[in-house]
Amino acid sequence: MLPIEKGTPVVEYDGPRFSKDEADERYKDRFITYLFSTGNGGEVIDGFGTAMFLNHCCEPNCETENIDGRIWVVATRDIAPGEELTYEYNLHDSDDDDADCYCGTAKCRGTMFSDDEVKRRARKARKQAAKA
Ligand SMILES: [Zn+2]
Structure with a gap:
């Protein structure tokens, strides 16, 4: 098997849209x-x-890209055969209490939320703390 070359659209994130x-x-x-x-x-x-079914990772080998309105998971580096495909979920606009990450990489941020969402939640927590 050949590696997946950096920049290759690997799989489309497809399904009904609403x-x-x-x-x-x-x-x-x-x-x-x-x-x-x-x-x-x-x-x-x-x-x-x-x-x-692709998992989140804080040190991923793919990222999602909008190509002509379709969402593709694209390789951000060469990927060896058998290597798991991962990308940053960058979760936001979620009501979930937490989205802890256990990817175990050296760069693990401990969360699947985006940086902006982490900041937004910190602001909200500070406001609630100030009220108490
Ligand atoms: Zn992580």
């Missing part, structure tokens, strides 16, 4: 979802296919 509001309504009682925010006016993709 609004974040509709997703909230559909999955309000569901603990696990495979929603992917496209960054396009609150649109989400309800993952259906291989890409939904």
Whole structure:
């Protein structure tokens, strides 16, 4: 088997698309979802296919890229045969209490939230602490 070359679109994050509001309504009682925010006016993709099984890692070998409106998982370096494909989830806009990361890499941030979301949560926690 050959390695996957850096820059190769490996797998598409595909599935039905609808609004974040509709997703909230559909999955309000569901603990696990495979929603992917496209960054396009609150649109989400309800993952259906291989890409939904890719795990988060703080030192990933892929990143997601919007190519002509389609979301692809693209190799950010050469990937050896048999190596697990991973990308940064950069979770945001989530009601989840936590999204701890246990990827175990040297660069592990301990969370699957985006940097912005980590800051937003810290601000919120400080405000709540100030009220108490
Ligand atoms: Zn990690």
